[in-house]
Amino acid sequence: MLHLTDLRGRKPSTSELRRALPRGSVDVNAVLPTVAPIVEDVAARGASAALAYGERFDGVRPANVRVPREVIDEALAGLAAEVREALEVAIARIRTVHAAQKPQPRTTELAPGATVTEKFIPISRVGLYVPGGKAVYPSSVLMNVIPAQEAGTSSMVVCTPPQVEFGGWPHPTILAACALLGVEEVWAVGGAQAVALLAYGDDAAGLEPVDMVTGPGNVFVAAAKRLVNGVVGIDAEAGPSEIAVLADDSADPTLVAVDLISQAEHDENAASVLITASESLARKVDAEVERLAGLTLNADRARSALGGRQSGIVLVDDLVTAIAATDAYASEHTEVHTENAREVAERLTNAGAIFIGPYSPVPLGDYAAGSNHVLPTSGTARFNAGLSTHTFLKPVNLVEYDEAALREVGPHIIALAAEEQLPAHGEAIKARGIEGS
Structure with missing residues (x-):
C-alpha cells in the first residue's frame, strides 16, 4: 500500500532528500484568486458578507455571528460526563505545560547606569480559529485558548463554522469546550470569510477586529491568513496533517502501522511516512497498514491518504542517514521507535513535536500530553515552531542609560x-x- 522510496547505496544530500522524500502539496497560490475577493468583500461589508459566504459555501446562515451565551451554556449542560472529564484532564495538563513556558522579564546591566530590560507583553486581542469540516475539534479549542490565556491575553474570540444540524450554531462540543475555558465570545463563521472578519471586524455588528489570528484550517483558511498577514499577525499557514516515524528493527510493526493510520484518517491529503534502515521492518509495517487501514471508521479517507504520493516508506542504509532524512522531512509530528530512543530524539533538529518510544504516540499529543498540537507542517518545522505561550507574547526592550x-x-x-x-x-x-x- 505504501509507496517505497529506496535511498540505499548512497549518502543523499539535503538537496536530494528534499526532492526524493514523499511530500504532499497544498497549493495556496492556486486558490488566492478565489479567496482574495472574499477577503476584500468581508473587509468592505463585514458580517453580512461573511454570513452570505457561509450560506453559499456551507448551506447554513446563523441568526447572527456571535453565538448567544445561553447557547454556549446549553452546550456545556448537555456535554456527556465522560467527554467533560476528558476535556478537564486535558485542560489541566495543557495549562500546566503552557504556564511553565511564560518567560520572565530580565535586565542586563552593560555598565553602571546602562541597562536593557526585556519584558514580554501579551497580544491584546486574538482570534482563534477552530476548524469544523470532516471532524469536530474541541481539542483545537484547548490548544489555541490555553496558551493565549497563559500569556495574559485580555481579549479573545473563538471563530468556528456553523453547522446545519445544530440550528446554525457551531458544534455543541466546541461550544462546551469554550465554556469550560471561560471563553465568552464565539463567532459562528468558518472558512476564508472567518479569517477576514477577524482581521477587519464590523463596528456596526459589534464585532471588534483582532490583532492576531491563529489556528489550523483548510487551504482556503491558509490563503486568507496569507492575505490578511500584515493587517494582523498570523501563526502559520497550516497544511494537512503529517507524521514521520523514525524506526529500526526494535520497533513493533503493528504500533508503527496504527500510528501511521491515526494521522491518515484526518484528511485524504494527510501524509504518513516511515523512515528506516530495516527492510524487514518496512515489509512488516506495510503489511500491517494494509491489514488495519480498512478497519477504522474513516477507512476510505485513511486508505486514500496512505496510498497517496505524500505517504510512503523511505529505506536508507543506516541510522545516521535515517536521522538526516527525518530532519530533511521536518515533519509536523515525528515519532522515534528505535533502541536508545531518547538519545536518537535528542539528535533530531527539525520537527514540530517529537514523540519518544512506543508509549508516546502522536494521539497523546493531539489531546492530553500537555504539549500543543497546532504545529508547523509541510517542512516548515525547519524554521518555525508550534503554537505556544510564546506565540501570544511580544518581547520588548526597555533601554535606559x-x-x-x-x-x-x-x-x-x-x-x-x-x-x-x-x-x-x-x-x-x-x-x-x-x-x-
Missing part, C-alpha cells in the same frame, strides 16, 4: 553614524554635550 553611561559609549555611536553617512544620528548624541573621539 544615564548621562555617564551615554558619555562612555557616545564617541563610538558618533563614529559609526559617520561611517554610515547618517550625520544626524551623531548630532543627536553631540547635542547632549558629548563629542566624538
Whole structure:
C-alpha cells in the first residue's frame, strides 16, 4: 500500500532528500484568486458578507455571528460526563505545560547606569480559529485558548463554522469546550470569510477586529491568513496533517502501522511516512497498514491518504542517514521507535513535536500530553515552531542609560553614524554635550 522510496547505496544530500522524500502539496497560490475577493468583500461589508459566504459555501446562515451565551451554556449542560472529564484532564495538563513556558522579564546591566530590560507583553486581542469540516475539534479549542490565556491575553474570540444540524450554531462540543475555558465570545463563521472578519471586524455588528489570528484550517483558511498577514499577525499557514516515524528493527510493526493510520484518517491529503534502515521492518509495517487501514471508521479517507504520493516508506542504509532524512522531512509530528530512543530524539533538529518510544504516540499529543498540537507542517518545522505561550507574547526592550553611561559609549555611536553617512544620528548624541573621539 505504501509507496517505497529506496535511498540505499548512497549518502543523499539535503538537496536530494528534499526532492526524493514523499511530500504532499497544498497549493495556496492556486486558490488566492478565489479567496482574495472574499477577503476584500468581508473587509468592505463585514458580517453580512461573511454570513452570505457561509450560506453559499456551507448551506447554513446563523441568526447572527456571535453565538448567544445561553447557547454556549446549553452546550456545556448537555456535554456527556465522560467527554467533560476528558476535556478537564486535558485542560489541566495543557495549562500546566503552557504556564511553565511564560518567560520572565530580565535586565542586563552593560555598565553602571546602562541597562536593557526585556519584558514580554501579551497580544491584546486574538482570534482563534477552530476548524469544523470532516471532524469536530474541541481539542483545537484547548490548544489555541490555553496558551493565549497563559500569556495574559485580555481579549479573545473563538471563530468556528456553523453547522446545519445544530440550528446554525457551531458544534455543541466546541461550544462546551469554550465554556469550560471561560471563553465568552464565539463567532459562528468558518472558512476564508472567518479569517477576514477577524482581521477587519464590523463596528456596526459589534464585532471588534483582532490583532492576531491563529489556528489550523483548510487551504482556503491558509490563503486568507496569507492575505490578511500584515493587517494582523498570523501563526502559520497550516497544511494537512503529517507524521514521520523514525524506526529500526526494535520497533513493533503493528504500533508503527496504527500510528501511521491515526494521522491518515484526518484528511485524504494527510501524509504518513516511515523512515528506516530495516527492510524487514518496512515489509512488516506495510503489511500491517494494509491489514488495519480498512478497519477504522474513516477507512476510505485513511486508505486514500496512505496510498497517496505524500505517504510512503523511505529505506536508507543506516541510522545516521535515517536521522538526516527525518530532519530533511521536518515533519509536523515525528515519532522515534528505535533502541536508545531518547538519545536518537535528542539528535533530531527539525520537527514540530517529537514523540519518544512506543508509549508516546502522536494521539497523546493531539489531546492530553500537555504539549500543543497546532504545529508547523509541510517542512516548515525547519524554521518555525508550534503554537505556544510564546506565540501570544511580544518581547520588548526597555533601554535606559544615564548621562555617564551615554558619555562612555557616545564617541563610538558618533563614529559609526559617520561611517554610515547618517550625520544626524551623531548630532543627536553631540547635542547632549558629548563629542566624538
